[in-house]
Amino acid sequence: MKIRLSYPFLAWSIRDIFRQPLVAILLFLSLASLVALLGTVLLLSQSLAGTAERILKDAPSIVIRKVGAGGWAPLPARESIRIAKSVPGVIGARTRIWGTASGPEGPVTVYGVDQPLKTAGLPENLPSISAGQAIVGPGVMANAEADRIILTGIKSLAVKVTAVLDSRSSMVIHDGVLLHPDDARNILGIASGYATDLILEVFHESEAEALLPDLTQAFPWPVRLITRREAAGMYSAGLARRSGLTYMMLVPALLALAFIVVGAFRNQSARRYEVGLYKALGWTTTDIFRLQLLKALFGGIPAVVCGLAVAYGLVRWPGVSWPGYLLLGWQKHAPVLHLDATGASWVLIEIAVLVFLPYLAATLWPAIEAATTDPQDLLEKEFI
């Protein structure tokens, strides 16, 4: 039976790759794992920062905390609100009651909820919280059927769990417990009429920075102010860069890339005699360039695409939790992440170009050089 070759150069290049199957497999694995590693680190950093920025776009403009010689101190709720509202530019002020306490499986963050949840505009049908009741985040209890938990701060309190928040809320309130304000104060040791901190809204984002000196002067006690931009900026500044993760991964990754490039270059240089043979058989320089280009593309593109797909899946798969265990310090019940992929395409393209271009250059350069050399010289060097 006669086999029809629709693309002879394609077939020849694939055949040429398969002449050294072990080298081809190792090259594929090296390139794919390098791209996957780099892609995962950079994509995670970019996605996490982007997602945090979007989630926190409606966060309070300014958070005010009272500080003293011993660190944080509760602030008087009514007086604080009055003072804050007296500063021109502040259009809204309310207090928050929150802090850490020991939960059933480790520390949790308790929040006193001082408004009916039905008016909160939440999409889920959450019950209102009465004294002695709690709504818990998805990471508070391993046993989802337990209906009571004991929270221990300055004081201990047993509360009845009336609802568990969906895992989709994990990035915001994973190990949080929503309580009646009196219960939260009780656990945290905050006196009635006092709150943990004060949150303010201003009309325009840029006003927040300008108002900081006025707010600092308005309060009769030392305060610490955190703007929305500052809080969100922590994430947008780059999780990976701050933690050194990127550099930690980039240095060995670039070294690996250098090894791959050198290996491809040497492999191609060692096979210069083949170019001499092709030319002796009548192949033109264009034919040889086309063959080498196809070999490089078919060796590299599937590996790069495979690496990108692995990286993208690791970061963007809905509900991934491995970053919590590996990078964020969780030992059990890490939060599940639903990360935003806006801008991910550019990161993927950058990684593909960063890895593929040096490899392509290292593969093509010796072949082009050999193709412009006298074939007799190439054959003599190999066989004589």
Next chain:
Amino acid sequence: MIPSPGQADRLGICNGIGIFILIAAILVAGMVFGDALLRSYPHQDVRVQLVRTFGFNRLTLVPSGRARRLADAPNQALDWRYDPRLVRIPPGMADLILTPPD
């Protein structure tokens, strides 16, 4: 044994493999980039609503009370919940680490 001309280098099979690899790579790349460009984020609404309702200004990416949860952690200062400036102020110095009674 001398292979027949069609079998000599299995060029037909190589041709098929090449086209298959090319199509598979294009499909996978298309799926990845298509998802990155077109996919919507239905879960984000819940989180934004929670932030708006309760006035959160941090995410729960790291455990609450990290210093107590990870007593043997090498870097106790790494706690984003309590200070936006990483690795500068230990959480105990920042605020809101309430020690439970023994």
